[in-house]
Amino acid sequence: MKAGARAALSRAGLLGSVAALVLLTGCGTTDLTPIPEGVPPGVGAPLPPIDLDAAGRSAVQLSGWAKEQDSTGISRTALEAYGYAAAVMARSRPDCGIAWTTIAGIASVESRHGTHHGASVGDDGKVSPPIRGLALDGSPGVALVKDTDGGKLDGDSVYDRAMGPFQFIAETWQRYGVDANGDGIADPDNIDDASLTAARYLCVSGGDLTGAPGWEKALLTYNQSAVYMKTVRDRAAAYSVGRRG
Template sequence: MWLAIGLVATGLVLIFTLGTTRPVTSEEAPTPPPAAPAPSVSPAAPRPAAAPPADRPTRSDEAELDTWARQLAGPTKLPAALLSAYGRAEMRMRGEAPACHLSWATLAGLGQVQAVGSGPLPVPQPVWDRWNARATHDGKKPDQRNVADAAYTVARALCSGGGDLTTANGWWQAVLGYTQSPQDTQDVLNAANTFAAAKP
């Protein structure tokens, strides 16, 4: 008899508990902490750099370009040959895309970030296939391993969108389109500004 009474009491407790317990609704669930905001990059325009000499299609400007590159080699800690290639690309683009205002410092920044400072400037194959050109205009075939041809090719690609690379929007659109990475683009800007601060 006591066993029966105990079983009945246990059953009543279970019925009472199950009958009065309900699932927690979404309204009653604890509110999760807000997600941390994604890191943002604020577009900024690059600083101006010491300009290479004017491009002179009808006569040699190699001596002036070499002098400019040698004067910047110490302050930038870049080889003069590399600076000559970047400077030549800027000189060429002044005539080909005068509204672009590409600076050699942007090319140097790309080389610093994408080649991990070792150079020469790497050119993705699709960019090379579309924009390759001979920097010296000597009639020879463009060479992807030639740093001057590589810099000139990248310059043509960066200026192809029609933007003004002295403005934040124009620069970021061009360089981000090339790197495909906001963080890499910010790193390029930082490096470009460091090179631009160098004075002959």
Template structure:
């Protein structure tokens, strides 16, 4: 039986094959959209970590400081070190325990790395800038892992919270560069490697010079 046609109905009916073709085109388009939407370009390679800034052209070395006592490996030198620290505590306005830690580090480096010429005043300057004048010197974990050591021969493990161990560890790291810290180039390149900051290094030099000019009380 033939269905009657209605007036104005002149468009032919779409076949099933035409409908499936249209659905296929739509599906292909969706696949392309989702594929393009989830594709990411290759991630850029990370940039190398920047090194320490360059020293200023007119860089100067710290002023000479009153030397810490002579290290005597076969005899106790604690009494001399304590007396030295007490004499400088007033003029430098630093606790004697901190001065003793810095002085001990200078004494040890004088024997272990004689060409380093590390002064306790440089360690005190770093402490003034990096540790705000009190407490142990901050030691970055990689430096601690490589250079940590006990400052006193008491068979205990080095402790980052111990002011003497922290100072000794930083001293070992600073002198590991092979630089002469009594020279401008040697001091600036070494301290910049530790602080990674030109302003902090300038402040460290200023503080070190202030401590170096402090005269003992006696």
């Protein structure tokens, strides 16, 4: 996500991009599976059963499943993270029904799955170099959010900055951030931790995401932009049928 495209801060303190809104449709080919319409977007390929409480990075159990989703253009480590987050929420919040495709749609818009500005996702889920947004200093087109963490998380002791592959700000991360990879640290720059935190936040915000009202409420809480919501929907819908978003 291009930091200069940020123009709005949601009620909960999350930033989203409205840049790069062109949906990739397979370079003009006509034999691809059509991208479904409707809200919420499809749930995509079902997740295999795994041990959610396995030691270490439990998401790696989804390696085979992630390999089967290569046509989405998403790295396997990132797909493992999205799938694991959806599986955890299916157990802890079965009433929510968040799908890995929605998590992936958000990550696509926010950071191109942790690859914004040349960043990459390591096998351990760590995104490097860290992705940071503009200082939220109230300049034209930028929200004003003074520092809330003493610069500990985002490196800025004057203003907050959006962080990591899901672009959380410090205040929101400190409230919702969770450790998903078993290393004892809730790290906004780790795609496992950030994916599960985003899923948790969306479920808290929208409630039942299996219907349009809850899904739309969750997305508009994440970012108060109808354009953003539609872009996430379009990309998630593409992933649901194995296409690039």
